[in-house]
Amino acid sequence: MGTRSFLPIAFASLMGVSALAQSPTYGIGRTPTPEEIRAWDISISATGEELPPGRGTAKEGAQAYRAKGCAGCHGAAGVGGSAPLLKSKDPANPNVWARGRILPLRAPFATVVWDYINRGMPLNREGTLTPDEVYALTAYLLFINDVIPEDQVLDAQSLPKVKMPIGDKYASLPEWKPRTPRLKGYPY
C-alpha cells in the first residue's frame, strides 16, 4: 500500500512537474498505464479522436445487423421491432425534428451513433462488437436513413466528417454556473 500511494509523487518529480498549486496533496491513487486508459476510454467525441482503427460499409453492416441479432428487437430494417425505431417513418418531412427520435438521423454527429452502438449494443452482449462491426453497423444505419451512400467506407477519418441532416438545428446546453437560475426570467 505504501509504495503504491507514493508512486504518483515519485513519478511526478521524475517527470519534472513543478510543485505549483496543482501538485498532489494526498499521494493516493495509482497512475494508469496508457494501455489501461486506451482500453477503458470508449468516449467518442464529435471530432472522433478516440476512434479505433477499423472500417465498414453499409453492405457489411446489413449482414452484421442480421448476424448480431439487431433485427430481433429493432425489426428487419430498423422498423417494426419492439426496441426504438432506427429508420424514420416520415423521412421526407422537411423538419428533421418531425422525422422522429431516430438516433442515426437526429444525432448531430455520426460519432454519437458509433459511440452508442459500441457501448450499448447488442442487448445482453454489450461491448462484444469489434470496431469493424461497429463501423459497418453505423454505415448501415446512416445508409437506410439516406445520410450516406451505400458504398461509403466509414473509418476513423471519414466517420467524423459525415454531414448529419440535423446540421446545427439543435439547442446547445446553457452555460451552467453554480447558484444561477436554470432559465432567466422563467416563468415570470
Added chain:
Amino acid sequence: MGSKRTARREFLRSSAALAGGFTLGSVAPALGQEPAPHAAHPSPPMIKGDKDEVAYGGRSKYETSVRISHPVGGRPSPDQFGLTFHIATPLQDSVGVITPSSLHYVATTRGAFLPDIDPKEHRLMIHGLVDRPLTFTMEDLKRLPSVTRLHFIECAGNRSSRRAKNVQETHGMTSCAEWTGVLLSTLLKECGLKGSAKWFVAEGAEEVKGASSMPIAKAMDDSIVAYGMNGEAVRPQNGYPLRLMVPGLEGIFHTKYLRRIKIVDQYYMNYNDFGHLDQDAKTAALAYQIGPKSVITQPSGGQQLPGKGFYEISGLAWSGGGAIKQVEVSTDGGKKWNKAEFKGTPQRMAHTRFSYQWNWDGNETELQSRCTDEIGQVQPSREQIAKYWNKPYDATFSVPGLDNSIQPWRIARDGSVTNGNA
C-alpha cells in the same frame, strides 16, 4: 426510577389512544383519565427474531408502504429491450426528509437486473485533460477526506398528470438521502486539471457503460464521488459501490456504478446525452437543473380526513438552485398564501420538510404549496407556465422541460383528498 415509571405511563396512555382509533389530526389523547393498574395491561404478542432479523433488522409487519412502478400502469415488463424501468417512492407515507434506502426511487436500464460489482475489483479512473491520470480503488477513496451531505435526486420524468391519483404517482420520482464520499474537486485537484478542461464525461461500469457530459464547473463546485448512503454502503439499485452525486442536476446525471471520469475540452454526446438533445434552448435549460419544487404529502391524494378540526399540513420542498428559503401554503386554492414552518434547517439541494397548522372547517377547498429557493427562484403554477410559453392553459397543457409546477390537492366535504390537476 420514578421518572422512568412516569414515562412508561405516558407511553401506555398514548398507546391506548392509538388503540382507540387515533387518526390523522384528531387530537384526542386520553388526558385526565387515570391509567389502569400496571398489571391489568396485557402485553402485546412477541415477535421472535430470527438470525437475519438480528443481523439486519427490518420494519414492522404493520408498515406496508412500498414503491410502485412509474408511470402509472406503465412498462409492466421491465426486462425487455433495455427500456428504462422506473419505480417511485411512497411520499404519502414519508416523515422527515430522509428517504429510506429501501424506498429510494430507482431508474434503471435493465429493470430488475442489476450489475453485481465486487468492490475489491472496482476502480475509478480519472484521465483526459489532467496532469496526472489516476486510478483509485475503493480503499483509496475511503482514505481521502470525505463529506457527508443530504441531497435529493429527482428524475426528469417526475411530473404531475391528470391521471395520477396520489403523491407517489405525481411526485414519487424524487428521493433524498444522506450521501458520503469524496468531493470530486478533491480528486481532480489530486490529478491536476489542465487549463483547457471545460467538460467532463462520467461513465458507469454497468452493461451499457451509461455516460453523461457535464460542465467542469459542476465537478469543481459540489459533486461527490459517493460510497455511502444513509449510513451504509450505496445500495446496488443506487449504484453500488460508487455513485456520482451532482446535486441539483437531473437524476440521470447522478452516474451509477461510476468507473471513469474523463476531462475534456468540448461537449461529448455520449449515451445519456443523446436523450437530452433538444430543439429549443429554453426547453434544454429547463431539462438540466431542477427548478424549485414543493408538494404537500399529508394530506395528499387518496388520503381521507376523518373530520373537521386540526391538521398539521406537511410536505417537502427542494430545488436544484440551492437551499429552500421559504415555503408558503394556501388552504383556499391559492387565494391567500401563508408562511409555512421548516422542520430543521434547509440544506442545499435537499428535501426540506415544511408544515402548516390548519383548522379545517369541513368545507370543500384546495390545498397548495409553493416554495422559493435561496437564489430567488419561485415555484410557478401550471397557469403561469402556460402563460410564459404563450400556450392555452387547458387539460392538454404539458409543462415543457422538468415539471416543477404547484400541485393542488382537492378536499371534498366528505374529507376525501384528490388530485387538483385531474
